[in-house]
Amino acid sequence: MENRPQWGTRAGFVLAAIGSAVGLGNIWRFPAVAYENGGGAFFLPYLFALLTAGIPLLIMEFTLGHKYRGSAPLTFARLNKKFEWLGWWQVAISFVIATYYSVIIAWALSFTVFSFDLKWGSDTEGFLFGEYLQYSDPGTVGGIVPGVFIPLILVWIITLGILFKGVKKGIEVANKVMIPALVILFLIVVIRSVTLEGAAVGLEAFFKPNWSQIANPQVWVAAYGQIFFSLSIAFAIMITYSSYLPKKTDITNNAFITGFANSSVELLAGIGVFAALGFMATQAGVSIDEVVAGGVGLAFVVFPQIINEFPALNGFFGSLFFICLSLAGLTSLISIVETFVAGVEDKFKVSRIKSVAIGGGLAALISILYATRGGLNFLDAADYFINQFGVALAGLVEVIVVAWFLKELKNIRDHANNISDIRISTWWNISLGIITPIVLGFMMVQNIITNIK
Ligand code: PHE
Numbered sequence: 295m296e297n298r299p300q301w302g303t304r305a306g307f308v309l310a311a312i313g314s315a316v317g318l319g320n321i322w323r324f325p326a327v328a329y330e331n332g333g334g335a336f337f338l339p340y341l342f343a344l345l346t347a348g349i350p351l352l353i354m355e356f357t358l359g360h361k362y363r364g365s366a367p368l369t370f371a372r373l374n375k376k377f378e379w380l381g382w383w384q385v386a387i388s389f390v391i392a393t394y395y396s397v398i399i400a401w402a403l404s405f406t407v408f409s410f411d412l413k414w415g416s417d418t419e420g421f422l423f424g425e426y427l428q429y430s431d432p433g434t435v436g437g438i439v440p441g442v443f444i445p446l447i448l449v450w451i452i453t454l455g456i457l458f459k460g461v462k463k464g465i466e467v468a469n470k471v472m473i474p475a476l477v478i479l480f481l482i483v484v485i486r487s488v489t490l491e492g493a494a495v496g497l498e499a500f501f502k503p504n505w506s507q508i509a510n511p512q513v514w515v516a517a518y519g520q521i522f523f524s525l526s527i528a529f530a531i532m533i534t535y536s537s538y539l540p541k542k543t544d545i546t547n548n549a550f551i552t553g554f555a556n557s558s559v560e561l562l563a564g565i566g567v568f569a570a571l572g573f574m575a576t577q578a579g580v581s582i583d584e585v586v587a588g589g590v591g592l593a594f595v596v597f598p599q600i601i602n603e604f605p606a607l608n609g610f611f612g613s614l615f616f617i618c619l620s621l622a623g624l625t626s627l628i629s630i631v632e633t634f635v636a637g638v639e640d641k642f643k644v645s646r647i648k649s650v651a652i653g654g655g656l657a658a659l660i661s662i663l664y665a666t667r668g669g670l671n672f673l674d675a676a677d678y679f680i681n682q683f684g685v686a687l688a689g690l691v692e693v694i695v696v697a698w699f700l701k702e703l704k705n706i707r708d709h710a711n712n713i714s715d716i717r718i719s720t721w722w723n724i725s726l727g728i729i730t731p732i733v734l735g736f737m738m739v740q741n742i743i744t745n746i747k
Contacts, residue, residue, distance in 0.1 A: 298363055299461040301538050306466035308551055310535055313469040313625030314526045315556040316476070318398060318593075321622055324520060324560040325567040326588025329500055331516045332507030339508070339517035344553060346725040347733070348521040351689070352532060352549035353718060354696065354726060357710045359536030360545060365636035366530035369537065374700055381637070384530035384688050387680060388633040389653075391529070393661045394676050395630065396453070399623035400445035400665075401426075401594060402616050409601065409612030418598040422590075442665040450658040453627050457635055457650045461538050465632065469625055476621040480559075483614050484566035487573070490604075496572020499582040500564055515737045519686065525556055526626070528689035530633040537636070546714035567592070574600045593619060631657060686741065690734040697727045 301307040328336040362372040367381030404426065408414055414421040426441050456464040487493065507513050526532060536545075568582075574596070575582050587596045601612040631654050638649040696702050703723050711717050 302462045309469040309473045311552045312555045314629035316559045317626035319524045320560045321563045322592045325564040331513040332504045334501040334503030335505050339514045343517040343521040347730045348525050349553040350725040351527045355532040356536040356545045357706045359533040360539045363537045365640045366533045367637050368640040385634050385637045388529045388630045392630045392657045396449050396661045397664045399449050402619040403445040406613045406616035410609045414598045419595045422594050454654045472621050480618045487566045487569040490573035492573040492576025493569035496568035500568035531629045534633050534636045544714045545710045546716040570600050577603050686737045
């Protein structure tokens with residue numbers, strides 16, 4: 295009925311979905327979340343969340359995109375006219391994320407270069423906040439932090455350049471190159487990490503199960519939160535990507551491959567990060583608890599310190615790590631920006647070139663705000679807001695609308711089973727119709743309570 299672009303190969307689609315899923319969340323979020331929520335015991339709720347929410351929702355989103363062949367707003371509109379807003383809401387969340395996710399990738403690019411001569415020195419925290427992120431040169435126009443500005447422009451040139459080229463020649467080719475490269479480079483980093491002195495101390499801390507945590511509802515909430523963020527669910531992404539699938543494809547299988555590949559990278563990151571932390575704790579003669587970190591602190595403060603201590607080839611391993619971070623981030627950023635590019639294209643019937651220029655250009659302009667004096671606070675606020683209210687709420691509304699309001703689960707299941715080798719059964723309906731809404735609902739209430747406090 296319309297000529298929608300299509301993936302050239304099945305591997306192209308799967309790699310793009312994995313590219314979206316594997317991001318900063320795998321490398322710097324998962325290890326710390328697992329450690330804080332029971333260590334080895336966290337794997338139980340994590341696996342439960344993967345099997346009852348992660349993969350079932352991937353199957354649902356892949357099917358919706360495949361069946362209705364539209365960006366998220368168009369897909370929901372075709373499902374039922376009344377729910378187009380749900381697609382736009384998810385697109386809006388992705389838009390906000392794109393504006394700051396791009397900034398972090400810019401930092402990773404800068405740090406790749408800083409690695410060469412360990413430019414961060416011995417006070418890595420002072421370097422990050424006092425030097426790199428500071429507006430230190432009063433002569434600079436408009437208060438822009440020059441160190442961030444240039445790599446940020448580079449991030450946007452790469453991302454929008456790829457999106458301009460379209461689904462098959464742009465997104466697919468980029469992921470086919472970047473994801474295998476990421477896997478190989480990351481394996482090198484992890485192997486080096488586990489062979490460092492003291493690595494075993496870190497691994498022991500990471501895997502040691504704290505079973506008493508299992509009864510703590512917060513731990514289950516953390517597991518679901520990690521799975522949602524990590525698999526890029528309820529962000530309009532997976533619906534958009536699967537709208538480019540050819541008629542003949544195996545949806546359920548693709549969802550399992552994407553889910554397990556993403557979790558494998560998380561496990562690998564946990565091993566690499568904790569081995570390195572064990573090395574650092576041993577060098578400093580302190581306990582693991584004193585060096586554990588996640589997020590910005592892990593990647594841009596603690597990791598540079600670890601690199602400083604490396605016995606040899608510091609610069610080489612430092613830049614490898616930051617290249618991995620950049621690649622993981624870029625393939626996710628491409629997918630987030632594609633959600634609003636596709637949304638605008640479908641809604642206003644404009645060309646791809648125009649929608650990339652308008653949608654991507656606007657996100658790029660806003661992201662530059664974070665590269666100005668004081669922009670960091672802005673970034674923190676956006677991140678907090680999205681994590682507290684964006685992810686869980688959009689996911690909750692999506693399952694309730696599809697499962698309860700529109701009672702679409704049966705149609706979706708039939709559609710997926712018609713074209714897939716693996717047949718989904720009642721576990722899928724129970725997971726999406728009952729377990730997931732209950733857990734997510736609980737998550738929302740928890741969030742509200744902690745925010746009121
Ligand atoms: N899945 C990505 C990660 O693990 C994060 C992401 C979330 C990407 C939302 C796009 C949209 O980092």
